[in-house]
Amino acid sequence: MTNILVMRLDNIGDVIMTSPALRAIKENLPDCRLTLMASPGGAQAATLLPWVDEVLPWRVLWQDLGKLDFNPEREWELIRTLQAGKFDAAIIFTSFSQSPHPAAFVCYLAGIPLRMGESKEFGQGVLTLELPAAPDEIHQVERNLRLIEAAGFEVIDRNLCIQIPETAQKEALALLSGNSEYQNSQFPPYLLLNPWTSCQSRNYDSQRFAIAALQLAKATQMPVVVTGVEKDCDKSASLLAMLGDYAINLIGKTTLPQLAALIANAKLVLTNNTSTMHIADATRTPTVVMFAGTELESQWQPRNGYSRLLRRPTHCSPCYAFRCPYNLECLDISPEEVVVTGLELLKFD
Missing domain, CATH: 3.40.50.2000 (Glycogen Phosphorylase B;)
Structure with a gap:
């Protein structure tokens, strides 16, 4: 062949x-x-x-x-x-x-x-x-x-893997600084928050996400890079307002390679069950995943050992639904639990 x-x-x-x-x-x-x-x-x-x-x-x-x-x-x-x-x-x-x-x-x-x-x-x-x-x-x-x-192929490595173009690394660094002259510097420490998915039934409450990210930012004195696609801009105002000066708003401003570079260099990622979770799995980035009851964890969960999945067991899981007919009880998780999990991954006391 x-x-x-x-x-x-x-x-x-x-x-x-x-x-x-x-x-x-x-x-x-x-x-x-x-x-x-x-x-x-x-x-x-x-x-x-x-x-x-x-x-x-x-x-x-x-x-x-x-x-x-x-x-x-x-x-x-x-x-x-x-x-x-x-x-x-x-x-x-x-x-x-x-x-x-x-x-x-x-x-x-x-x-x-x-x-x-x-x-x-x-x-x-x-x-x-x-x-x-x-x-x-x-x-x-x-x-x-x-x-x-x-089919007869030999598999040596079963881990997820991606390769981020060097140009994307430099562009991501420039996005963080807002200055192209900053491209040759090192990535500063930051948290990354990707609070939305295209599937309503997988979205953790964005205000709770904002509370958790703000507490983590204050505890670590790291800024929070907020990412998402362009259509997420319309629902981002209250979240960004809560984060205040800790927020670096990159919603709708990244290509996929640039997003991967930002994920790879983050100290901690907060996300739902979406492509961000899989990119973080491939880059071995510590990640707190709000994993809705739409799927079985065993089918999609990160396997790198650097991630923690948070969800509540519900009788309707796995539902495989695009919209939750109930009240997203599977994601009824306090911001404090997100913070504790994030600090554990960051190895903060």
Whole structure:
């Protein structure tokens, strides 16, 4: 195999969790060309994955949430695009709840001869290597590695890993200082707060987050770098007001590589269950994660030993819901508990 397509069609964090598998593929086949097909959002993570030679962003119909119109020509365009790639093999990574068969069928129509995936269903030969499903509780990283190991790849390192471009490191440092002349200096000590996700059911109360971050800032005398996407600006006013002079507002001002650089150099990260958690896992940054009951911890939790997950057990977990129909009881955690956990990770008395 010299020209391999890897498909992971979800979000940034899901793509980052393919990093051990991508690294292993390149270690086993150093001369192969590796193309990553991901959602437009997930494709951003390729800048942190040095084993990827090319990125194919695509919003696929079978994982759409009702935004794509009925357009058969768009699907034929995907098939023609894959045909033009002349791939030797397609490795289809999916979560426990997803089927690889739609992707495998598209690859079959595109003439890709080897098609690998893990499935709970029998696919009638659409997959040439069809691995029986692992238990749902298995971690997503292990699910990915299990598939390539079944295909004969040797895996040496099972940890998450990313590579942050040097330019992103310098740009992140300039963002902190607000002065490009500061680029060659060292990162100052700071805390990083990423208080929102795109999924309402995973969001810890932002005012509680602000209280916890402020107490940590006062205890450590470190500023708080607040990050998020541009649409988070509209809901940030009260949080930033509470943090006052301790806040460094970078909401909507970072690229993904710059955000990764900020996470890698932070003394402590406060976040929900989102891509920030996975980046911090890869960079070994101490992290307090407000982990909602939407998923099982065993499927997604950081594995580097530098993170602590906080959540309350509830009868409805795991719900896998985008919106909580109750009152987010799984995230009913006091700011004081967040502070204590953060100080433990910082090794403060």
